[in-house]
Amino acid sequence: MGWPRICFVLSLFCCGDAATSLCGSCSGHGTCNTATRICNCLRGYQGAQCELRSCPYGIAWADYAVAVDTAHQPAECSNMGLCDTKTGLCSCNDGFEGPACDVMSCPTCVYGRCVTMREAAVAVDDYNFFTQTTYALWDADKVRGCQCNHGFQGYDCSQRTCPSGDDPQTTGQLSEVQHLSCLCDSCTGSFALSFEGFYTVNISPTATAADLAAALNALRPIHGVTVTLSGGGTTVCDADGAVASIAFTKNGGDLPPLRLSSFLTGGISAISIQSGGAAGLYDAVAASVDGTTERLPCSGRGQCDTSSGLCTCVAGFGDSDGGGNAGQIPDCGFGSTATCPMANGFVCNNQGTCSAGTDYKCICSAGFTGVDCTKKSCPTGEAWFDEATAPDIAHATAVCSNKGLCNSVSGLCMCQAGYSGPACEVMDCPGGNPPCSGHGTCRTMAQLAQLATGATGVLQGFTYGNSPSTWDSTKIQGCACSENVFMGPYVAEVNRYQAYDCSQRTCVAGADPLERNRVDEHQSLTCFGDGGTFALSFRQFTTPPLSALSSTAEMVAALGALPSIRSVQVSFDSGTVACSVAGVVATVRFTYAQGPLPLLTASTSSLTRSSGGAPSVVIARLVVGTKSNVECSRRGSCNRATGRCACNDGFTSSDGDGNIGIRADCGYTTMAR
Structure with missing residues (x-):
């Protein structure tokens, strides 16, 4: 690219008046740090000039793991919405809400x-x-x-639910029995009981067995109870303690315990419920009993219509009283049969088995359900x-x-x-169709963990999904946005997409031109060999095989072609080729990738050495990179729609080394340092 072309492109990044304050006004939303010449923004603002509003953070719905089985870190808009930097409000993905799209x-x-x-x-x-x-x-x-x-x-x-009850065809089962133990010596007040969320009227401690039964039988979910008082007493509570045994004669199954709300005051009082085999507290009353009768929709003898809540009984069964007799509860709980249900001309719809041994009930094959096996089960x-x-x-x-x-x-x-998913088990990826706005791939939390990189950009090898707390490992999906995408107009303007739905672009990162005494990363490669090939890798990208006789130009070309490197300088301590039997030290200076970097790695399985031992490539760090690697070099704001930096006055694109160039950052300044 010639200088006329460079100057034309640089006009997109106006340098402005060199006399302008390096901080500018900070948009009235921050203060200038005169030492660093950086705006320190007030809370709720961001950007090089504090010109953008910040949005609230919440626990991320989907993100990359930061350790094994550790994810869901705080993220802007909970990584389920986009931040409107004009208002500071999150625009949430459909199905999510809250200030930070956190719910x-x-x-x-x-x-x-x-x-x-x-x-x-x-x-x-x-x-x-x-x-x-x-x-x-x-x-x-x-x-x-x-x-x-x-x-x-x-x-x-x-x-709607359908009435549930005991299968009238089965016998030899026990009804639920629970105990109310109550001691009331000179106490006053009342108590109340609840069952399945329904509460009785307030009950006096001097209530009789009939009073207690009436209060319970008035509850909608209870079809019938009987109450027996212990020790020949006449009230549910007395001065030395009484036990009221409550038998659920018309509610099938192992029932939840009655819930107690006590408002007893004064004197001495103690009141409690016993169930699940626990004995009453007074008068040596027998243990409570878990019900062993069935509690089945339509008593297991009818088909439930969930749109109406009505049972359609099979032949021979009809309404019951909840206790196996004819009555007015439409639960198919009364009757008997000696034949198996038929459907479509077949016993159990030809999708199950039935016999006297099954009490003439269908045992449906896998994938089928219902009283006659005509319904299909879902995953x-x-x-x-x-x-x-x-x-x-x-x-x-x-x-x-x-x-x-x-x-x-x-x-x-x-x-x-x-x-x-077949069982609605997967959360859809955001970004419409195709997912991730067409700029990324949809990944589960477990898959995102495998793609997690550390601070230096190296894969961490994390897993996610090994403990009960990671229940979401294959259920919640997020976007892995595309990287190394040409954004233009600069030839070096290659970056990636971002945001929860990959709808936005990142801008080029670079060194802050006002930082002093910062240096590039230098690494050494000592190659022992005189034949064959080796390959170099950096941040998940690998060069083609390099000959042991490669020149500096060939190594520069191979390393510079990696999207994770792009530009280097290479020199040899001796000779003109990369390797020798005695060893050649190549010094690699990273001129594009900035900051402290991970070490290059080498694959030497195809490298040969005619003498002196096994072939190898030894890599070491000579100089730790200290240049910052900040979006728009910390001296501009990123346009998320275009992926281009809008540089502050006095700054424009650099070459990554403090000079004017085509990096597309804001790393060159005309201001005095």
Whole structure:
């Protein structure tokens, strides 16, 4: 490129008036450090002239690992949105919200409310959430889902539940029995009980067994209980302690414990619930009993329509009272049969087995479900949202990963927008179609970890996905943006795309021209050999095989062709070729890559040495590079749309060595240093 051409191109980077202050006004949003001549921006501002607004940071949704199984570092807009540098506001990807795009948008939650993973861990409603524990992993306040109202289900609470009950065809099972132990010596006040989120009226400590039964039977989820008082007492509480045994005669299954809210005051009082085999506290009452009856939708004898919440019973079954008798609960819990369900002219739709040994119920083949095996089951995956079952243990297996609805006709998951995969198990990559704005590749967190580089640009070899806390390793995807892309107009203006969706460009980095006494990296290569070839690698790029008889020009060309190097100077301590039996020391000065650099590495499997021992290439660092490597040389602002530096007044593009050139940074100054 001739000087007229260079000058024409440099006009894009106007040097301005040399008399202008090196800091300028800092846009009124910062102060000038007269020693470094750099604007120190006020909080909330950034840029060489503090002319840009900063956006809030949040825990990144997708990023490169910084250690084994360690990721999700703070990032601008949580790496799920773009920063509007005019307003300081994040523009979030669809499906994410919050000041820093740090929160997953909830599904519609048609009949429910939105809660976080942390909130789900501590909430116990005995309908959606059954275990009270803690959850504090990286996603505790970021991932959200629905807590459905009673009678509704599905990841978005859009489907209705059907009545559940005990299979009337099975026998020899036990009903749930729980104990209320209460001591009240001269106490007053009341208490209340709840079941599956429904609360009784306040109950007096002098209530009778009938009063307690009536209060419980008034709750919508309870179909029938009986209450027996211990020791011949007449009230649920007394001065030396009483036990009320509560038998769930018309609710099948192993039931959640009753929840107690005590408002007893004065005197001496103690009140508690025993379940799960625990004995009552007074009068030597027998242990409580876990129910062994079934608790099945439509009692296992009907098909549930989740759009209406109604059961369609198979022949021989109908409405029950919850206890196996005829009644008004539409749960298919009354009746009996001695024949197997038929569908499409076949027993169990020809997709299962049935016999007297199965109580004339279909045992469906893999992939099929339903009372007659006419429904197709959908695939499962680790749940995006669910309750923790122990401290920091969550994301259990769920149908459609709890991010979609199962179409039981096709067996396919209908995923929430932004999620895909057979089980809705993968978060879609941002950037539209093609993903990553066409400027990158879509990678899982596990794959991004393998691409992670350290401060000097060398692959770290990290893995991600080896512990329960890395549940997202194959579920969350992010963009690995394209690198070494020609941005123009300078021939040296080769850079990369950036942002969560690879929609923006980076600008060339370079040394700050006002820094003093900074030097380039120098490394030595001592080559022992006189035949064959060797190859050199730097930051994941490798030269073609180099002859042992290579000249300095050939080494300069081979190293300069690597995108990670681009430009070097090479000299030999003796002779005109790279290697000799006694060893030749080549000094490599890095004139483009700046800052402290990783060592070159050599592959010598094809190198030969006629005498003196095995062939080798020994690499050492002679001078540590001390030049900064800052976008736009710290003396300009990057235009993310074009990938070009807009240099401050008095600065323009350099050659990387403090002179005017075609690097496309802002590393040359006309100002006095």
